[in-house]
Amino acid sequence: MDQELVFITGATGFVGFAVLLQALRTGYRVRISVRRESQAEEIKQHAKIQPYVSSLQVIVIPDITADGAFDTALEGVTYIEHVASPLPNPTDNVERDIIIPAIRGTISILISSLKFPSIRRVVITSSVVAILSDAVASNGDSTTLYTPNTRVDPPPTSPYGNAGSAYRAAKALALLATDNFLKEKKPHFSIVNLMPGYVIGANELATSPAKLAEGSNALVIGIILGGKPPGNRPCSITDVRDLARVHVEALDESKVRESSSFILKQSGELTFDDANDIVRKHFPAAVASGIVPLGGSIGSAFQNLDGSAADKVFGTLRSYEEAVGWYKEARVEAARCKTFARTAAQHSVFNDSSIQTTYDQTQENWAIGM
Numbered sequence: 627m628d629q630e631l632v633f634i635t636g637a638t639g640f641v642g643f644a645v646l647l648q649a650l651r652t653g654y655r656v657r658i659s660v661r662r663e664s665q666a667e668e669i670k671q672h673a674k675i676q677p678y679v680s681s682l683q684v685i686v687i688p689d690i691t692a693d694g695a696f697d698t699a700l701e702g703v704t705y706i707e708h709v710a711s712p713l714p715n716p717t718d719n720v721e722r723d724i725i726i727p728a729i730r731g732t733i734s735i736l737i738s739s740l741k742f743p744s745i746r747r748v749v750i751t752s753s754v755v756a757i758l759s760d761a762v763a764s765n766g767d768s769t770t771l772y773t774p775n776t777r778v779d780p781p782p783t784s785p786y787g788n789a790g791s792a793y794r795a796a797k798a799l800a801l802l803a804t805d806n807f808l809k810e811k812k813p814h815f816s817i818v819n820l821m822p823g824y825v826i827g828a829n830e831l832a833t834s835p836a837k838l839a840e841g842s843n844a845l846v847i848g849i850i851l852g853g854k855p856p857g858n859r860p861c862s863i864t865d866v867r868d869l870a871r872v873h874v875e876a877l878d879e880s881k882v883r884e885s886s887s888f889i890l891k892q893s894g895e896l897t898f899d900d901a902n903d904i905v906r907k908h909f910p911a912a913v914a915s916g917i918v919p920l921g922g923s924i925g926s927a928f929q930n931l932d933g934s935a936a937d938k939v940f941g942t943l944r945s946y947e948e949a950v951g952w953y954k955e956a957r958v959e960a961a962r963c964k965t966f967a968r969t970a971a972q973h974s975v976f977n978d979s980s981i982q983t984t985y986d987q988t989q990e991n992w993a994i995g996m
Contacts, residue, residue, distance in 0.1 A: 631655045632877065633703045635690060636710030636733065638665050639882040640829050640841055644870035645707050647830065650678035652874050657683040659690065659699055659710075674830055691730035696865035708735050710815040712796065713841065718794035721784060728796035729803050729826040736817075739793035742955045745815045749876045750804065752819040754862050754889060754931060756797035760787070763794055763860045766927035772934045774821060777802060794921075808885060814990050818876045822863030822869050823931075829953045846950060849901040849922035858925035861898065862891045865949040872940045881939060888936040897926040904950045925968060 632649050636642030637658040646669075651800050657679075658664050666684040669675060675682060685699050686793035689711060701705075710731055717723040732750065739745045752841035754764050757776040781802055803818060808817060832838045839847055842863070848855065872890060876882050902920045905913065911917045937943070 629789075630704040631702050632705045632707060633696075633700060634658045634709060635731075636708075636751070637669065637721040638831070638931065640823055640831065640864060641707065641869060642709035643669075643831050644827075644866050645709055645873045646873045647674055647881075648870040649911055649920055650675070650681055654682075654705075654877075657685060657699065657703065658829075659685050660685040661688055662686065672831070680972045691727050691734055691889070693734070694738065696735050697741065700738055700745065702744060703742060704744055704746055706735065706739060706745060707751075707870045707873055707877075708732060708748060709873075710802070711749045711751065712793070714781060714789040714793035716789050720786050720789055723982075724789065724792040725786060725796045726860075728800045731798045733803055733807065736804070736811075736813070739813060739815060740813055743814060747816050747818065747877055747879065749820065750800075751871055751873070752801050752821045752887070753794075753797045754821045754823050754891070754929075755794040755860060756821060757889075758780065758794065758798075758860060758929060758940050760794055762790050762929060764858055764927055766861075766929060767857070768928050768930050771930050772889075774819070774889050774935060777790075777805070807917060816879075816882075816885040818871070818882055818885065818889055820876065821887060822864035822890040823860065823892070825864050825866050825947050827866030834920045845898060845924055846901050849899060849924060850905045850920055850961040851919050851922060852919045853922045853924075855924060858923075858927035859898065861896060861926035862926050862931055863896065863949055864890045864945055865944040865952075868940075868943040872936070872943075875940055886937070888933075889931050889933040890936050890940075890943060891931050892949065893942045893945045893946075898924040899926070900946060904947050908951065912980040 632654045634642060634646055634649065634656060635658070637646040637739065638660055646656060646658060651774065658669065660669065663686055669684065670682065682842065687695050689695060712724045712727045735965075739748060750931055757772055757774075759778050760782065778798040782798055786792040786795045804817060804819065807813070824845060826842050826846055829837060829843065843872065843992060845859065860942060868946060872888070899922075902922070905918060909918060913920060919926060933943075
């Protein structure tokens with residue numbers, strides 16, 4: 627393993643950094659790409675990276691969608707972890723900012739990989755929404771079995787709707803593009819697609835309240851802080867610790883022998899609102915004092931997702947209750963970031979003026995009470 631070099635995209639993000647740490651801890655040498663030189667220094671100087679800094683290389687790639695963007699990054703690489711992909715952030719042009727970068731970023735790294743015989747496997751962070759139509763993602767479907775080989779048919783087409791719908795479409799289209807690449811190019815390397823649900827857990831890169839409340843974590847934080855956003859979400863989660871572990875274990879060709887896809891879903895069933903009972907069970911003092919008011923609610927759209935292949939290869943993943951347990955650790959991060967609760971209440975996922983007053987009063991007490 628000490629001779630094997632792993633290239634990781636997206637390492638400056640929530641999931642990508644977790645994968646980076648897991649790869650370094652496992653003993654791999656790692657090369658990552660960043661968009662700016664300043665990001666390289668931030669990663670190298672991170673406390674969790676310090677024990678492994680001698681095993682880390684950083685290369686600057688300003689635009690991963692450009693033709694040949696990865697050609698200078700893949701020399702000597704054995705494995706690739708392609709994590710980078712646009713998030714569903716609000717934009718006035720979803721095709722430009724979400725759809726096109728998701729597809730081109732994936733195909734760009736696959737095409738560049740063809741030029742390097744040393745590369746044996748590419749692991750891609752896909753999503754369960756890559757195999758769900760927009761209607762199924764929003765409304766649910768408990769009668770159809772969705773497997774890792776399910777694909778959205780017909781494929782999504784423009785107009786793609788809001789950022790959330792565009793994100794789902796981008797994941798579906800990037801997966802289909804990967805399938806076509808395998809079929810047409812017959813590469814010398816294998817490709818593994820990992821399909822997590824909403825990824826929740828500790829954000830090791832968080833240096834501000836806003837960072838703590840970013841992404842999928844905002845869903846759970848919103849519930850325990852009383853938020854009630856409209857609409858439904860696909861009811862599946864993945865603990866970031868499991869996703870990072872599986873990403874690295876998927877490099878092992880004795881464990882995953884050929885190109886494959888895996889749905890990574892929590893053990894057991896859930897509704898998002900179960901977070902209320904979980905927090906009540908594990909943090910009774912915080913609830914009793916009113917520091918964590920609970921009572922939030924997010925609509926859960928249920929799909930019959932088959933995660934059995936992943937369980938067989940990688941072992942059973944953490945439950946929703948185990949994943950939500952991260953929020954006990956978050957109190958330390960919240961204290962470090964001070965006014966987390968107040969800032970979290972303003973997050974777009976659960977922005978609600980009715981809960982703002984509560985968090986103006988509690989401020990960082992949430993961190994202490996948990």
